[in-house]
Amino acid sequence: PMLANALKRLSRLTALHLAIDGPYLPALSGCQFPYLTTFSTTADLSPTPAPLMDFLVRHGSISSLCLGGDTTFPNVSNDSSSRRTFDFSLPPTALPRLESYMGSRRLAPAIVPRRPVRKVTLAWHSPNVETEVPFVIPPLGSTSTPLESFSAATPGWSASLIRALARFLPFLISLRLFNTSGDYHNEVVSLEQDHHYSERELMNT
Numbered sequence: 001p002m003l004a005n006a007l008k009r010l011s012r013l014t015a016l017h018l019a020i021d022g023p024y025l026p027a028l029s030g031c032q033f034p035y036l037t038t039f040s041t042t043a044d045l046s047p048t049p050a051p052l053m054d055f056l057v058r059h060g061s062i063s064s065l066c067l068g069g070d071t072t073f074p075n076v077s078n079d080s081s082s083r084r085t086f087d088f089s090l091p092p093t094a095l096p097r098l099e100s101y102m103g104s105r106r107l108a109p110a111i112v113p114r115r116p117v118r119k120v121t122l123a124w125h126s127p128n129v130e131t132e133v134p135f136v137i138p139p140l141g142s143t144s145t146p147l148e149s150f151s152a153a154t155p156g157w158s159a160s161l162i163r164a165l166a167r168f169l170p171f172l173i174s175l176r177l178f179n180t181s182g183d184y185h186n187e188v189v190s191l192e193q194d195h196h197y198s199e200r201e202l203m204n205t
Contacts, residue, residue, distance in 0.1 A: 003027040017066075018043060025051040033059060040066030040102075049088045057094045065095070065111070067103035068123075105136045105152075113142035119149040125180075129158040137161070141168035151176035 004027040015038035018024065025043050028051050036059050045052060056062065088110045101112055102121040112120060120140060126132055140147055147169050154161070156179060165172065 004030070007031045014038065017041075025049075025055075028052070028055040031055070034061065036061055037097075038062070038064040040064075040068075042068035045088070053088065053090060056090060060094065060096050062095055063097045064100040065098060065102070067101075067107055067111075105132065108136060109139035112147075113139045114144055116145040117143045118145060118147060119174075120147060121151040121176075122153070124152050124154040127155060129154050129156065130160045133158065133160045133164050137164040138168050146171035148172060149174040151178070153178040153180050155179070155181045 003024055007027060008031055011033060012035060013033045014035045016033065016036060017039075018041045023044065025041075025045070039056075039059065039062050041052070043052070052067075056065075088107055090110065092114055095111070095115055098111070098115045098117055100119040100121075101108060101117055103123060105122040105124045105126075108120065108122060122136070124132075124136075140150075148171060150165060150169060150172055151174075152161070154177070157177075161177075165175070
């Protein structure tokens with residue numbers, strides 16, 4: 001209640017970053033930030049992502065969105081080849097100004113398509129990148145404006161990922177791939193670009 005009451009008083013926020021422990025997403029219910037353009041959270045979306053979905057629907061002014069790292073939901077298979085999107089969905093009219101998405105690759109197919117997203121940065125913490133590529137990358141090619149920048153942190157190299165990027169994201173002008181296996185950070189392709197949040201922060205969520 002304290003967080004919810006505090007947030008409701010901050011109606012002039014243009015940026016909101018919530019990285020605190022606990023199931024605090026219900027605190028977003030009833031909050032309205034007419035000027036909000038940047039929103040990020042590392043919240044666990046279980047047992048239901050409904051409070052977050054409702055929040056995003058109410059804030060069409062958001063242009064930059066960061067949804068933490070990978071998220072698991074109860075009663076949903078953790079099989080990396082699962083085609084389910086974890087019951088996370090937004091109406092087509094939501095987030096009409098979204099230009100940048102950073103976060104879980106599992107949520108990207110539900111957020112990026114049909115929106116004017118130009119930049120995508122994914123946390124791909126999965127040992128089976130090859131089997132997930134067909135369910136993650138093709139939807140990213142359905143943005144309402146050409147996707148120009150793509151970054152991903154994965155535990156290993158994937159030939160399937162490179163082929164899919166070439167096929168479904170032909171307008172890319174910036175590509176950054178990071179190998180997170182072991183204790184090193186190996187960048188294979190690096191073109192300088194600005195991020196609202198650092199890739200290092202994303203990989204540690």
